[in-house]
């Protein structure tokens with residue numbers, strides 16, 4: 001069963017806190033309702049400054065709750081019942097203030113009271129200014145929430161409404177929807193205890209102590225795959241080059257810079273049943289990186305002598321006692337997608353290739369969306385619609401689970 005089908009008829013309590021991202025929650029409500037999900041909404045006092053209760057009520061098709069001390073509301077539906085009737089509580093946007101209240105267990109309005117009273121899983125989609133996000137107090141509160149079992153989606157890096165750039169944008173509605181589906185769907189747990197390895201992000205190859213060769217990979221897709229494998233129950237090691245993406249919850253993250261370090265970290269993570277190589281590994285490194293900063297000499301441009309990097313995907317896919325049951329590679333192409341994907345499938349010895357066209361106008365690098373085609377040695381290629389990278393990850397994990405079940409690597 002697809003996750004989307006599994007959420008039909010389920011109920012969500014959506015708590016909207018006061019932030020500019022609240023407008024995206026209207027789109028989230030619309031998409032949830034399209035999937036047949038019942039959405040009951042709570043607006044904090046500040047949220048009502050950004051979106052009107054009337055707009056929220058019209059989209060949700062239900063009365064909106066906003067004041068803890070409204071006797072009418074309380075008589076109609078007590079705040080305890082409100083917090084328990086849903087299958088999942090979603091906080092989007094989750095402001096720094098509400099996150100702090102949740103971490104401290106405060107209950108001074110309907111939103112925080114419902115969050116304290118609920119016995120259901122809680123998912124937060126934080127949204128705030130990058131400085132507020134990075135502040136040790138916020139990070140401390142987030143660590144507390146993670147320890148309390150609160151799930152999180154986003155935030156993403158990007159330009160903020162306040163004019164600053166950094167991590168703090170609320171996840172897109174499609175991503176929040178995918179996280180909701182993953183939490184509500186029975187697919188969760190189907191890969192319980194299966195060991196998985198994911199590579200993500202770029203590699204960084206030093207020229208000298210201050211300069212390097214790198215690429216535009218954001219790590220969004222690889223990190224989303226690691227998170228989705230974890231949600232399905234895998235024990236995941238994520239080997240990542242330098243990225244801005246936050247560490248996915250419950251995943252062992254090994255940070256590396258160069259391709260050689262990435263290969264060594266991957267080898268150390270073996271044996272695994274599944275390996276997904278989503279990293280954009282530099283094919284070349286500087287043969288002899290300089291120990292001291294390369295000085296400018298007028299009229300004499302330096303020549304960089306390059307050496308070939310190891311191919312991590314090919315190395316992992318090589319037959320041997322530690323070869324994973326399933327090895328999945330990516331192919332970033334700007335032309336001849338199909339021919340190149342098939343060529344890579346054969347040349348690398350992997351089982352599947354997820355090919356993405358990185359030349360498209362919407363730009364895949366750094367985007368939350370991805371349009372991919374899955375090439376499998378054993379099946380016809382599958383073109384997937386334009387999906388959020390979180391949704392691509394969920395679909396890929398569903399395919400992985402089905403494959404491992406068929407090859408009986410995982411008990412049914």
Ligand code: CTP
Pocket residue numbers: 199259277278279280281282283309310311312313314328329330331332333344
């Ligand atoms: N890959 C790898 N190690 C490398 C190069 C690539 O593990 N040194 C993996 C990537 O993680 C990806 C796949 O191989 O899963 C294809 O990467 P891509 O950059 O598309 O292909 P290349 O082999 O580098 O070929 P080309 O650059 O010619 O397209």
